[in-house]
Amino acid sequence: MNAPIKVPSELEAEKAILGGIFMDQDVLIFSIDMLGPEDFYDSKHKIIYKAMVELSAEHKTVDPTTVLSYLDSANQLEQAGGAIYITSLAEHVYSIDNMESYAELILDASFRRKAIEKFNTLSQEGYNTNVSAEDYLEVVEKTIFDLQQNKRTTAFRRINDVAKRVLDETTKNATKNTEIIGLDTGFGSLNKYTQGFQKGALIILAARPAMGKSAFALNLAYNVAVLNDNGHARVAVFNLEMSDEQLVERMIAAKSQIKLKNIKSGKIQQSEWIRFNTAVNDLSELNIYFDDASDTTISSIRSKCRKLKSEDGLDMIVIDYLQLIASDKASSRDSEFDKVTKISRSLKLLARELEVPVIALSQLSRSVEQREDKHPGMADLRSSGSIEQDADIVMFLYRDEYYNKASERKGEADLIIAKNRSGSTTEADGVPFMFQGEYQKFREKKED
Secondary structure (H helix, E strand, C coil): CCCCCCCCCCHHHHHHHHHHHHHCHHHHHHHHHHCCHHHCCCHHHHHHHHHHHHHHHCCCCCCHHHHHHHHHHCCCCCCCCHHHHHHHHCCCCCCCCCHHHHHHHHHHHHHHHHHHHHHHHHHHHCCCCCCCHHHHHHHHHHHHHHHHCCCCCCCCCCHHHHHHHHHHHHHHHHCCCCCCCCECCCCHHHHHHHCCECCCCEEEEEECCCCCHHHHHHHHHHHHHHHCHHHCCEEEEEECCCCHHHHHHHHHHHHHCCCHHHHHHCCCCHHHHHHHHHHHHHHHCCEEEEECCCCCEHHHHHHHHHHHHHHCCCCEEEEECHHHCECCCCCCCCCHHHHHHHHHHHHHHHHHHHCCCEEEEEECCHHHHHCCCCCCCHHHHCCCCCHHHHCCEEEEEECHHHHCCCCCCCCEEEEEEEEECCCCCCCCCCEEEEEECCCCEEEECCCC
8 A cells, every 4th residue: 555645844954943933033034934824734732833923023023922911812722732742842942953854844844845835826727618728827837936936925015034135136236347247238328328228127129110129128138148147148139120130130230240131132242241240150159049939928928938937047038029910818808008018018927037237129109190209208208008108218319311301410310218116217319329321330429
């Protein structure tokens, strides 16, 4: 006969922690940060530990007498094992030196029980034919990702925990010899306004068609991959309009300074082949990942990015473009406004969940074309769901020569930062760039 399956638990470690708290109040201070009552397997221990935590919150001494009194008044004394059992816990420990190790054992067993419970639930949900396979797979992948990240779900985070993270991050940034605290974008003027792209930020790059926003996004993807993590930064690029090959052709053109049309046609001059091959080899060394599925949904983006982050790591996501993302659950009653609102909110949640900046390109409405001043602004986003509200940074691209063939600003483009939750915005005219369309290359305009 097979031996009965034992539920993961560390009962001796649980007793040791409770006894250690009776011996030294400092044990409770550090254990509160590691353990919750739900992490204890024995129901008696759950009740006792919860009483200890609540006594501590009331700034009362935690010892056998106070715990017995507290449980007695709550009519939980017998459920907790009775007075003799609780008193014996104080005699169970002879040293508090190993308390942190005991807490880790308890956490490990708790994690295993939670994982087993979640997968048992998932196995039952798999029989529900009312749930689509795609939705079910999404739940499974999210469950696995959350477990891999070893996240504990709590109602609140205490301010001391948050303050410590702020202190650690500020201390780390203070040692840097640069003002960039996020990802280096490769553009000094953009870094100046943003301090680099920050973890968890949703960055919107919006423009009318033919302004060069796809080229600018690819330039950013290349710069981030090259300039961060010693050239090993990982960037995921989702393009719903062009194939992977078309994207790489553009990147080769920008890198090699060979005209894109010549790369497409294969009519490359003999003198250009060295530059072409060098560009191909250099780009091949980068950690840039492409996905050109035309039916991409938020769920598929989230699923692929979770997988990439868990397997290889992930530093930034680029999506070209937002309005082409398919709805997970399309409804005939959903307007375009509703659809974009859901997608925008989902992208912000994705950025926060994976702790990476997400750059989402967005089309602007034709209303821009119908006014004398064609410079885009925040008002042009307000018909596009909650993009303005969800975004941490909103940037617009504008090229005067597109509208004015007699423009004196040939080859120039303006990057307008209209919203920046953690920094400053530009003037209405934005930051000047030069755009070499034949090479799909942006560069900052040098001041005279």
